């Protein structure tokens with residue numbers, strides 16, 4: 001029988017450690033906040049950094065900042081003149097987030113927007129982002145996806161968090177469980193969406209990696 005806690009410990013002890021500003025942020029979140037489990041954490045954080053290094057986007061959009069943990073990991077992976085634009089709806093998080101950014105070396109690479117993504121995203125230019133991380137209200141995943149898709153460069157990437165939702169995607173969903181329904185709807189519609197390529201990675205709570213097809217190169221990318 002596989003001991004998942006020991007396996008996770010093994011994975012973390014053989015991956016890069018969290019930098020000190022993220023370790024402090026993680027600790028503060030657990031002392032001061034009610035839902036610290038929502039932040040990406042050590043393993044996914046290192047993965048976000050490495051993906052950003054691989055994709056080399058100029059502009060990244062994040063929907064759902066929470067503490068700023070994932071925005072800081074993405075910022076760590078950026079090179080050249082490049083920025084993370086991150087949107088958080090809960091204005092009570094603003095001081096916490098700004099404090100976390102200021103305590104890191106990446107304050108100058110992150111632009112924080114406080115408000116609803118549905119109101120803020122339309123103001124961004126078409127084809128502006130090389131990478132987007134969707135990690136907000138599960139009930140709004142498909143709306144967020146449709147909203148951001150025109151803003152993503154052809155050949156750009158979208159990452160969507162929690163797409164396995166603690167395995168609830170395999171269970172019979174109670175009528176009032178709107179979060180699970182949102183994830184199920186998102187996964188079904190995405191599977192049938194031929195504007196993009198996609199793969200679900202079983203990392204943490206499920207992370208879907210999506211690539212917007214580049215229709216300018218029809219032979220290889222139709």
Ligand SMILES: C[S@@+](CC[C@H](N)C(=O)[O-])C[C@H]1O[C@@H](n2cnc3c(N)ncnc32)[C@H](O)[C@@H]1O
Nearest residue numbers: 038039040064066069070088089117135136137
């Ligand atoms: C899971 S947490 C984000 C965690 C963070 N991305 C990380 O990995 O460390 C989700 C956040 O999305 C925010 N949120 C929910 N709906 C939103 C919306 N429509 N626009 C912007 N933020 C939203 C919530 O207030 C919450 O702080």
